[in-house]
Amino acid sequence: MARPPLPEIGPHLSSAGVFLVLRRMRVPLVVLIVIFAVSVLGLSLMPGQDAEGHPARMGLFDSFYFMSYTATTIGFGELPNDFTAAQRMWVTLAIFLSVIGWAYAIGSLLSLMRDRGFRQALARRGFTRTVRRMREPFLLLVGYGNASKMLARSLDDMGRRFVVIDNKETRVSGVEIDSYRADAPALLGDARDTGLMTLAGLGHRTCAGVVALAGDDETNLDVAMTTSLLRPELPVIARSNSRDVAERMRAFHVWEVVNPLDRFGDHLRILLRSPAAYQLMIWLTSAPGTELPERFTRLPHGRWVVCGHDQYGEELSSDLRAEGLEVTVVHVSGGTVLAGEGDSAHVVESGHIDDAVAFVAATESDTTNLWLVEAAKRANPDAFVVALQNRRSNAPLFTAVGVDFGMVPAEVIAHEVLARLANPDLMRFLPAVPHQGDKWAAELVDRLVETCGNSAPDLWRVTLDDEGAPALTDRLDGESLYLADLLRDPGDRDHSLHIVVLALFRDGERTMAPHSETNLRAGDTLLLAGRLRDRAALTTTMTETPTASYVLDGRRVPTGWVWRRFTKVDSAGAAH
């Protein structure tokens, strides 16, 4: 199928600034030319006289010379002859005229520089040029809110490039203030405009994907549709706050839909089932280098009280009921903080908070959540309190009021999107983690901490085929290569590399944390966690035949490893 054509952006959009200057400067320039011409002509016609008193006009050239240095206020004062009274009168007039002309022209130019439309045109021009010159893969971020900001920061830390498009001026200028290491072009405009999306690099050769995290679902849906229609091969990750919109997005084969409120329920379920699995999930999806988050104690099982807006409260409680909990739902009328039926006495009474084990405040307003938590704490100080923290900056307030488990939607979105972008295989691994049991997850966390230390490891995948592991091709028959052997240190094969194998994917099946006796076969894909140094060592084993033969068979060249480097013939001999 031929690729659908993208809207033409052409030169008219990118060079609009120059044309605007030219058009606006037309009148001032004509005025300036006329004033200058009249002054020169007049001066050359004024009767003058030379040193001996003979009549002598100045001539066009001398007048032009004189007016040039006078009008530009350089004022040489060099004259062929002294001026007569008539010439002086004309020069006086010409000086005033030219001052007015210049003031008008410069004033117009300055006001044009401050003109909003003009600056926007200039900014757009610069943006288009930067995007067009991108040589590395980049992501298109639609919307620059809290979640996008966190995502952008992590992407920047990972050395990935991105382009931002948002419809609020303050946010677009925020991109510059946030000062990323790599240049991050930002465009002010509505992402629903396909022309602007094209300008932002939708049709660019190296565009690696689109992430739609705008505040309103309509924009996200529109971006998702546009991308999947025009560039069906591009991955799209879109945020949606409602199930209907999410369904519509999926109909367009959107790669991944992230619904923060839906995720709140999912996270609670995982946490209820296995605190260690939750800890592992959060740790692996955060940016490399993040400290191991604290593990929650087991959540209390018993009667929970959920307080939320109509539909959302129901959804959350059905999630919790699926985990075998007894749930009481209290409805808080949407938006109004001080609604009569929503006051604290009503909430406490209708929810019977005094004998519940846990309380969930999950409205879309932080103020409401805060006073709900406060009321619940007063009624039942021992209850486990969960709250939705809509704004990240409010986190200290929630800590102060005594929330045991808080979830920030922006953080969740950033984590999820980052995990999907950085490592698609991670998303084949993570959903299976809660089903492995709490003990399994706890052991895996311990193993990760033991081998890779306390900060989040790098995650990567290797595929054992001719391309990814050329040095291993003759051994990948499923019998002769053990996983443990592959992970030996090329420096000293008696030691293992600090790498943990999270999962093995073979023929569409997944083995979680395969044991070291596993036989590897051609076409296997491994999801690995470790440090960059060990990653490089493993790559050497997989691609360099001499290293592979040392690591796997222990065949040493007698003169030692250093010497072998100098004698290339020997190393080739050792290989075959």
Added chain:
Amino acid sequence: MNLEKVVFGFFVVLAATLNFGFFIGDLGDPELHNVYELFAAVVVNLIATVLKFGDRTQLGAVHLSTSLVASLQLIAAAVVWTYFAHAVEGPITAEQTATVVSLSAGALFANVVSVVLLVVETVSFQRR
């Protein structure tokens, strides 16, 4: 009637006529080529050029380029005249005059193209 079009047409045609007025006459005879007419031609050509700024159409772009050519040639003619009349000893000779006038002849050609474009634009506008 559109005042902008009147002003525009006026300057384009005036630039061509002044240019022609300076050019007409024996090529080497300084008596037949008034320098004030050259001055007027330069000024009017510059104004015509500025008036064509910022037009994004294809026709507008060609308009602007012909005007730029004409202005450039006339300015060259003026500079050459200034040099011969002021920097070189003695009155201006026939060869020197011929140089100045032939430069302005080049500008005249560009101005004629401008006028033709103007006419084409007008005619195609009325047909619609």
